Amino acid sequence: MGIRVAIMGATGAVGQEFLRILEERDFPLAELRLLASARSAGKTMRFKGQDLPVEELTHNSFQGIQLVLASAGGKISRDFAPSAVKAGAVVVDNTSYFRMHANVPLVIPEINPGDIARHQGIIANPNCSTIIMCLALWPLHQRYQARRVVVATYQASSGAGAVAMHELEEETRAYLDGKPFVRTVIPHPYAFNLFPHNSPMTDSGYCEEEIKMVKETHKIFHSDAVRITTTCVRVPVLRAHSEALNIEFESEPDIEEAYAILGGAPGVQILEDREQNRWPMPVDASGKDPVLVGRLRKDQSQPRTLDLWVVGDQIRKGAALNAVQISERLFKV
Amino acid sequence: MGIRVAIMGATGAVGQEFLRILEERDFPLAELRLLASARSAGKTMRFKGQDLPVEELTHNSFQGIQLVLASAGGKISRDFAPSAVKAGAVVVDNTSYFRMHANVPLVIPEINPGDIARHQGIIANPNCSTIIMCLALWPLHQRYQARRVVVATYQASSGAGAVAMHELEEETRAYLDGKPFVRTVIPHPYAFNLFPHNSPMTDSGYCEEEIKMVKETHKIFHSDAVRITTTCVRVPVLRAHSEALNIEFESEPDIEEAYAILGGAPGVQILEDREQNRWPMPVDASGKDPVLVGRLRKDQSQPRTLDLWVVGDQIRKGAALNAVQISERLFKV
Numbered sequence: 001m002g003i004r005v006a007i008m009g010a011t012g013a014v015g016q017e018f019l020r021i022l023e024e025r026d027f028p029l030a031e032l033r034l035l036a037s038a039r040s041a042g043k044t045m046r047f048k049g050q051d052l053p054v055e056e057l058t059h060n061s062f063q064g065i066q067l068v069l070a071s072a073g074g075k076i077s078r079d080f081a082p083s084a085v086k087a088g089a090v091v092v093d094n095t096s097y098f099r100m101h102a103n104v105p106l107v108i109p110e111i112n113p114g115d116i117a118r119h120q121g122i123i124a125n126p127n128c129s130t131i132i133m134c135l136a137l138w139p140l141h142q143r144y145q146a147r148r149v150v151v152a153t154y155q156a157s158s159g160a161g162a163v164a165m166h167e168l169e170e171e172t173r174a175y176l177d178g179k180p181f182v183r184t185v186i187p188h189p190y191a192f193n194l195f196p197h198n199s200p201m202t203d204s205g206y207c208e209e210e211i212k213m214v215k216e217t218h219k220i221f222h223s224d225a226v227r228i229t230t231t232c233v234r235v236p237v238l239r240a241h242s243e244a245l246n247i248e249f250e251s252e253p254d255i256e257e258a259y260a261i262l263g264g265a266p267g268v269q270i271l272e273d274r275e276q277n278r279w280p281m282p283v284d285a286s287g288k289d290p291v292l293v294g295r296l297r298k299d300q301s302q303p304r305t306l307d308l309w310v311v312g313d314q315i316r317k318g319a320a321l322n323a324v325q326i327s328e329r330l331f332k333v
Numbered sequence: 334m335g336i337r338v339a340i341m342g343a344t345g346a347v348g349q350e351f352l353r354i355l356e357e358r359d360f361p362l363a364e365l366r367l368l369a370s371a372r373s374a375g376k377t378m379r380f381k382g383q384d385l386p387v388e389e390l391t392h393n394s395f396q397g398i399q400l401v402l403a404s405a406g407g408k409i410s411r412d413f414a415p416s417a418v419k420a421g422a423v424v425v426d427n428t429s430y431f432r433m434h435a436n437v438p439l440v441i442p443e444i445n446p447g448d449i450a451r452h453q454g455i456i457a458n459p460n461c462s463t464i465i466m467c468l469a470l471w472p473l474h475q476r477y478q479a480r481r482v483v484v485a486t487y488q489a490s491s492g493a494g495a496v497a498m499h500e501l502e503e504e505t506r507a508y509l510d511g512k513p514f515v516r517t518v519i520p521h522p523y524a525f526n527l528f529p530h531n532s533p534m535t536d537s538g539y540c541e542e543e544i545k546m547v548k549e550t551h552k553i554f555h556s557d558a559v560r561i562t563t564t565c566v567r568v569p570v571l572r573a574h575s576e577a578l579n580i581e582f583e584s585e586p587d588i589e590e591a592y593a594i595l596g597g598a599p600g601v602q603i604l605e606d607r608e609q610n611r612w613p614m615p616v617d618a619s620g621k622d623p624v625l626v627g628r629l630r631k632d633q634s635q636p637r638t639l640d641l642w643v644v645g646d647q648i649r650k651g652a653a654l655n656a657v658q659i660s661e662r663l664f665k666v
Contacts, residue, residue, distance in 0.1 A: 148634050148635060149634070150483040150579045150634070152485035152564070152577040154487065154527055154566065154568065168525070169509060169525075172505060172509065172525075173506075173509050176502060176505065176506050176509075187610075188611075188614060189614065189616050192501070192502075192505075192569060192570050192571040192615075193570060193614055193615050193616045194487055194568060194570055194575060194614065194615060195612065195614045196612040196627075196628060196642060198610055200610065201607060201610050204630065204631075204633065205588075205628065205629065205630025205631065205640075206630060206633070207610070214633070227633075227634035227635060228634055229579060229632045229633060229634040229635075229638075229640055231485070231577035231579075231628075231640060231642065233487065233575070233577070235487065235527060235568050235569070235570075236525060236568070236569050236570065237525050237526060237527055237568075237569065238525040242527060242566070244485040244564035244566070246483045246562060246564075246579075255538075274534060277520075277531055277533065277534050277540070278521075279528065279529045281521060281522065281526055281527065281528045282525075282526050282527060283522050283526045294529075295529060295538065295564075296538065297537065297538025297539060298537075298538065299562045300537065300539070300547070300560075300562060301481050301482070301483070301560035301561055301562040302481060302560060302562075305562075307538075307562055307564060309529060309564065
């Protein structure tokens, strides 16, 4: 009764997390094929007490596979997803490549699970910052009708992959030891430093990461009624993104009710201790499933507006977990 | 012709910076008295090639002193500033204690230099995040009339003092070495982590740091017409605060003109290279006088609104430099 699954990009930060999550959730597997670049072929990865071999990804890698979990970069998905679909698999793609394609559903299972059934072989997983924002925004939007969101992100190194996480640690160690360091992945000084998100800049003045957060939210919500402006920033945090959200609503929100709504929302957990001045932090969210929310307060600068603080594991709910949750619904496991 | 100056809290992060700035700017000194707690008395500090002794701060420390640069904490200023004023000195106070007192001017020299002359012995230096925001906000406000600001801060460890900067480094080193670490100043995990600002929480849901940014701006601008909502966050950066500003104006701003306004504004420097996707970073601002601004863009979520990115050295323009600039105007040096 198991499903025959392949992971494309198995050795990356998200790929490794796919293995952890499939094991934790006891996803029913008839086969688990680990695919990566030729460089990684021959390695093994640990899964349920076994060492599974990593195979080189080719166009013939998908024979008999029913589900591909893809996170090997946009170009790899562009080139190989069609081969997987041709071989009869459904691809749940974690890259940005197919997200805005008209016939590709873009899904956060807590928000638009109904879109899964409309797939034509490929289902896209949203951007990590989008998922984390939307999990908090959607339940409040359902109740109070969000009109405008101003969001500033605090994005971890994990968003640039396992190599970037390692590089942040190594650059920081070199800094503390007063030694020189040559960066290979991160484009700017990162030890005890931060920088506006380095995705390509557009003529609008927004970088692509910022535009993704807007366009993907509109696609997931099936509406562009919520206007959004974003500032995306990479901070020297290893894992888990934080976001400061300012949300203007159509109707006046009530703080206690808003807490209750978020407290009961799927995929969301309130984490705060007002007496201790203790609010969600990246270390709280790291390795955890729910997106953590706190610091709800009435914006004193205008009516019908809330400020809140959201932190989510970028590799987990921001990527691998969301893709596995899509897969669980797809295969009704 | 020199001025007889005392530094209260000479050994702290801002105290050390006072010495550097007085030396760099060749501030005319007839005397420089270094005051600190009994713990630091007997130490020496380097100034213009000499070792100056650190003396214990007492109520008798101010004999003959004309100017006190104070940065030893709010309670120390509360207790000792009156003694300094009684002894005939003017106190330029870097703590928050007197900032909102009605008869104490709160001054950013680029914005409200005229308030300096109204002092009654004490002049207050604004909060670091306030100064950094206001330097970018004020010139745009002059031209387009700001109505509402949504700001998210990315505040460095330096904001919690020299000990916090050291603790961030040491905790990070322990983390990298897999060793335990006992924090003494910072209340939360800080190595590769961040947390909402730990200043006391108020019933409004805003913490005191956030409220300072609003109230101080209104006092400096002589108007509460600019409504402001703030989210203050401490990030694992050593020095220099960053801020994401979203500013709604009364009249429609022009991006090129806004760049020109900020490029010509005192204390502000545009730093960006759009082709290279290169924007202001904390390491750019550290040890520098101007507040760095970049990423001006039209907010696509509503008209008459700009997003921009500001980075400033929290110890320098956010504290010591601003206080010295006030002193220069006060003594017409």
